[in-house]
Amino acid sequence: MQPIFIDKNEIIKRYKPIDSHTHKGIQGHALIIAGSYGKLGAAVLASKCCLKSGCGLVTAYVPECGYQILQISNPEVMTLTDEKEKYISNISFDIKPQAIAIGPGLGQEIETQKAVHDFIKTNKVPLVIDADALNILSKNKDWLALLQPKTILTPHPKELERLIGKWSTEADKFDKTIAFSKQYGLVIVMKGAPTHIIDEETVYKNTTGNAALATAGSGDVLTGIITSLVAQSYEPIDAAVFGVYLHGLTADIALPETSYQSFIASDIIKYLGKAFLSIENN
Numbered sequence: 001m002q003p004i005f006i007d008k009n010e011i012i013k014r015y016k017p018i019d020s021h022t023h024k025g026i027q028g029h030a031l032i033i034a035g036s037y038g039k040l041g042a043a044v045l046a047s048k049c050c051l052k053s054g055c056g057l058v059t060a061y062v063p064e065c066g067y068q069i070l071q072i073s074n075p076e077v078m079t080l081t082d083e084k085e086k087y088i089s090n091i092s093f094d095i096k097p098q099a100i101a102i103g104p105g106l107g108q109e110i111e112t113q114k115a116v117h118d119f120i121k122t123n124k125v126p127l128v129i130d131a132d133a134l135n136i137l138s139k140n141k142d143w144l145a146l147l148q149p150k151t152i153l154t155p156h157p158k159e160l161e162r163l164i165g166k167w168s169t170e171a172d173k174f175d176k177t178i179a180f181s182k183q184y185g186l187v188i189v190m191k192g193a194p195t196h197i198i199d200e201e202t203v204y205k206n207t208t209g210n211a212a213l214a215t216a217g218s219g220d221v222l223t224g225i226i227t228s229l230v231a232q233s234y235e236p237i238d239a240a241v242f243g244v245y246l247h248g249l250t251a252d253i254a255l256p257e258t259s260y261q262s263f264i265a266s267d268i269i270k271y272l273g274k275a276f277l278s279i280e281n282n
């Protein structure tokens with residue numbers, strides 16, 4: 001297993017410059033299904049980062065208690081609410097997004113599990129699955145077969161273990177993840193230090209990022225970036241590769257100014273502009 005290193009050359013091959021005649025409709029509409037009581041921050045971070053990565057329109061789908069939180073935190077983000085106050089129980093919307101993310105801060109209530117099932121059973125829109133939506137799939141593994149090919153999963157090591165079971169060595173972890181990716185036709189973003197991406201037999205290894213990213217919400221923000229790129233019509237594997245690279249690059253650019261300690265997930269969002277510029281100015 002020889003990985004492809006995700007470096008600037010790999011990104012320049014994939015990067016789509018912005019057309020001067022584009023408009024917000026062309027830039028893509030993303031839907032972020034996220035949040036539960038006490039974890040609306042995950043929805044705020046993911047949806048804001050989605051917009052800050054070039055997506056034209058972003059809608060957050062949150063429980064009722066998240067309405068004001070979302071509208072006040074992110075005035076540029078539109079908000080739809082579930083009928084339940086504290087958690088999502090029924091995912092229904094009349095917009096036509098080009099990409100959907102599900103999972104950050106979602107919780108694992110039984111009604112939320114059912115809502116995730118009913119949603120993935122009929123959904124045909126390119127999808128990014130993170131956090132509690134991954135944990136829900138781990139508890140209901142037969143639902144994995146409902147996912148569309150090239151759905152992107154973004155597990156951290158514990159979420160990966162819940163999905164594929166314990167591994168004995170690093171090599172075993174890769175073998176199991178490759179087998180899992182092949183079985184369901186999924187793109188797996190194996191978050192860590194560094195992050196690897198598995199697309200069936202192909203393994204990518206990221207070259208950006210540092211320990212400043214070891215902070216709450218850092219993965220929620222990554223979900224927003226990757227979903228934004230999918231909405232802007234990047235292929236799922238290209239969105240995963242570019243998104244992981246950009247996410248790490250924000251921390252590399254920020255580090256001399258912020259220190260490891262004071263860097264927080266909102267700084268990923270703050271430094272995205274410099275990260276995009278460093279890709280454009282090569």
Ligand SMILES: NC(=O)C1=CN([C@@H]2O[C@H](COP(=O)(O)OP(=O)(O)OC[C@H]3O[C@@H](n4cnc5c(N)ncnc54)[C@H](OP(=O)(O)O)[C@@H]3O)[C@@H](O)[C@H]2O)[C@@H](O)CC1
Pocket residue numbers: 038039040041042043103104105106107131132156157158159191192216217218219220
């Ligand atoms: N502001 C908000 O609203 C926020 C909301 N959030 C939301 O909270 C929900 C729960 O998510 P979560 O990831 O905190 O819980 P969970 O899945 O039990 O995993 C924790 C365990 O996994 C492990 N582990 C993790 N990383 C690892 C690593 N790199 N390397 C190795 N191990 C690692 C580690 O296990 P340990 O090492 O302790 O055995 C740890 O104890 C989810 O919906 C998320 O979106 C958060 O994003 C925070 C901000």
Ligand SMILES: Nc1ncnc2c1ncn2[C@@H]1O[C@H](COP(=O)(O)OP(=O)(O)O)[C@@H](O)[C@H]1O
Pocket residue numbers: 131156191192193194195209210211212213214215216217218219220221222
């Ligand atoms: N020491 C580290 N070096 C590089 N990247 C890291 C490090 N620690 C965490 N990260 C990155 O931060 C993110 C953490 O994601 P996750 O655990 O899902 O956070 P959260 O659920 O709090 O949003 C991943 O992208 C991971 O690769």
Ligand SMILES: [Mg+2]
Pocket residue numbers: 130131156219220
């Ligand atoms: Mg996470």
